[in-house]
Amino acid sequence: MLDRIRIVLIGTSHPGNIGGTARAMHNMGLSDLALVAPRCEPLTSDTVSRASGADHLVRGARTVETLEQAVSNCTLVVGASARSRTLPWPMITPRALGERLPGELAGEDARIALVFGREDSGLSNAELQRCHAHVHIPANPDFSSLNLATAVQVLAYECRLAWLAQQESAPGADPEPPQPLATHEELEHYFAHLERTLVAIGFHDPALPRQLMARLRRFTLRARPERMELNILRGILTATEKQAGGGNDATP
Amino acid sequence: MLDRIRIVLIGTSHPGNIGGTARAMHNMGLSDLALVAPRCEPLTSDTVSRASGADHLVRGARTVETLEQAVSNCTLVVGASARSRTLPWPMITPRALGERLPGELAGEDARIALVFGREDSGLSNAELQRCHAHVHIPANPDFSSLNLATAVQVLAYECRLAWLAQQESAPGADPEPPQPLATHEELEHYFAHLERTLVAIGFHDPALPRQLMARLRRFTLRARPERMELNILRGILTATEKQAGGGNDATP
Helix, strand or coil: HHHHHHEEEEECHHHHHHHHHHHHHHCCCCEEEEEEEECCCCCHHHHHHHHCCCHHHHHCEEECHHHHHCCCCCCCCEEEECCCCCCCCCCCCCHHHHHHHHHCCCCCCCCCEEEEECCCCCCHHHHCCCCEEECCCCCCCCCCCCCHHHHHHHHHHHHHHHHHHHHCCCCCCCCCCCCECCCCHHHHHHHHHHHHHHHHCCCCCCCCCCCCHHHHHHHHHCCCCEEEHHHHHHHHHHHHHHHHHCCCCCCC | CCHHHEEECCCCCHHHHHHHHHHHHHHHHHCCEEEECCCCCCCCCCHHHHHEEEEEEHHHCEECCCHCCCCCCCEEEEECCCCCCCCCCECCCCCHHHHHHHHHHCCCCCCCCEEECCCCCCCHHHHHHHCCEEEEEEECCCCCCCCCHHHHHHHHHHHHHHHHHHCCCCCCCCCCCCCCCCCCCHHHHHHHHHHHHHHHCCCCCCCCCHHHHHHHHHHHHHHCCCCCHHHHHHHHHHHHHHHHCCCCCCCC
């Protein structure tokens, strides 16, 4: 799925932003980059520095003259836009875009382009009107312009989450087996041991229980103790009982 | 809500990343920045350039020497971590973090810190073990290290989405005011007290720590102790110390 999502940068001015875009893409598992009429040399030392190991995406990028050439084989073209324009266009949020991806990419030939404009002036109206929809990253209205590579990161992140959700819905092995949790019985043995110990050290008087044991139960159960953790806690109780002189490990 | 979310950068090396962080924060409506032992001059021309109009956040940032100082009044401390460590900690996704925010910040004194490590080596194990949970941005396993400011952007974006969702949901009274949670500082005092007590009763040898304190930290932080619960636990420790003959309430 991710290999059929193309990032298109139009008229980029700063090589560092192209490098940062490559890094964000590679971080999120995207690889298809197209540069439309860049206003800088795409591959400089700044590019390589900001790409931080992902400059192969820039070397492999297609550089073209027009948006048309960059998106011609795409079945969905979405333009990133900070502003609402004179002619309102279908607007989606980054999250809604992610949710649409699996359906949009269900067909074998389906391809999606996410189009980003110039650092200073964004996408032109003509460019925006070549898009099926516009995506707007919800930002502080008083300071709404994100760095270009950062904006790519946010949309690429939503793409990756959508892809991961799709992977998860497919059957597969759990990556990490969870630690065994303590059973109810083990927990009850622990609480009994805890109460005996608190009595032995003079902290707890069962004749005047207040809500001490209830509070300790609630706290402990909230943590969902693992069996190994409970064993540690019981070891502490046994060591404490020895100090109190009343150590007795006979009961469970 | 957004004004009670603090971004904490530890040991940052590049002023540009501090500027980029400020821009990402201001874009998403966050304003509370703390710098822990930066390894560069925080405010340079690179900072101002990458901040692109948000450098007032850097000028207003608190610079401190230790993580403790940066997060002492926070009720939830979440560390950004790319790697699973030897002792797995509660992991959450950025999205799950966003979904938890309204509840976490329901209490008036609640404050959240999102902690980011060094560009080259991330957070240390000691730093990670001071966090309630770790957040991992799901990335390409072969290229998982995001640019620092870009990682801040992703988490700040999730914070903003959570805030926007809360704004949209109709105002209404919370059914039950939450109990005040223990602050980071109170938790650290508890852990110090716990360790002293375990030494006093002969259960713990700091020269052979194994992972005892880390396991007890993980268990306790997972439960998100309320202040009152922590007071009970400290009462138990004090009573235990008296039994061990080494009772000493002087230290915090």
